[in-house]
Amino acid sequence: MKINLKSGIDKLLFGMKQNDVIALYGKPNRNYKDEDNNVIFSYNSLKMRLTFYQEEELKLGYIVASSLDLELFGNTIINKKIADVKKEVAPKGITKFTQEEFDTFENYFNEENWFILQTEFDEVVKFELGATINQKDEFDWKFGKK
Numbered sequence: 001m002k003i004n005l006k007s008g009i010d011k012l013l014f015g016m017k018q019n020d021v022i023a024l025y026g027k028p029n030r031n032y033k034d035e036d037n038n039v040i041f042s043y044n045s046l047k048m049r050l051t052f053y054q055e056e057e058l059k060l061g062y063i064v065a066s067s068l069d070l071e072l073f074g075n076t077i078i079n080k081k082i083a084d085v086k087k088e089v090a091p092k093g094i095t096k097f098t099q100e101e102f103d104t105f106e107n108y109f110n111e112e113n114w115f116i117l118q119t120e121f122d123e124v125v126k127f128e129l130g131a132t133i134n135q136k137d138e139f140d141w142k143f144g145k146k
Helices: 018-025 082-092
Strands: 030-033 039-043 048-053 059-065 098-102 105-110 115-120 123-130
Touching: 018 039, 082 105, 082 115, 082 123
Parallel strands: none
Antiparallel strands: 030 039, 039 048, 048 059, 059 123, 098 105, 105 115, 115 123
16 A cells, blocks of 8 residues: 555545545444544554544544555555665655654654654554645645645
């Protein structure tokens, strides 16, 4: 599944509604609300959790994924050493990461593209991608744009 920075993953585009996602992937394995009343879809086979923001007309705004077939610039990232992943994305201009540690996990956050590489024991175990914010301080929704 191809990661499309600032846009989504695979066929998912930020700004999609729940019905758009169901049309692509069918009903989720789990469907619930978080503490902020956002709607969460969880797909076991895709190893993805999707967040539809309540304050944004329930548009898809955040994706958490851990599938082994996730690809960033043609390279798989899950279960790879973080140093190797960082080397692979550097030629694409992605070199700035804010690092955060908690328990055995470390997060490597790239603000420009609004993604997190989460590692445990020095290997990437999870990828998180959020919709970006434009110059007007609004979400830059990709779905429905020509």
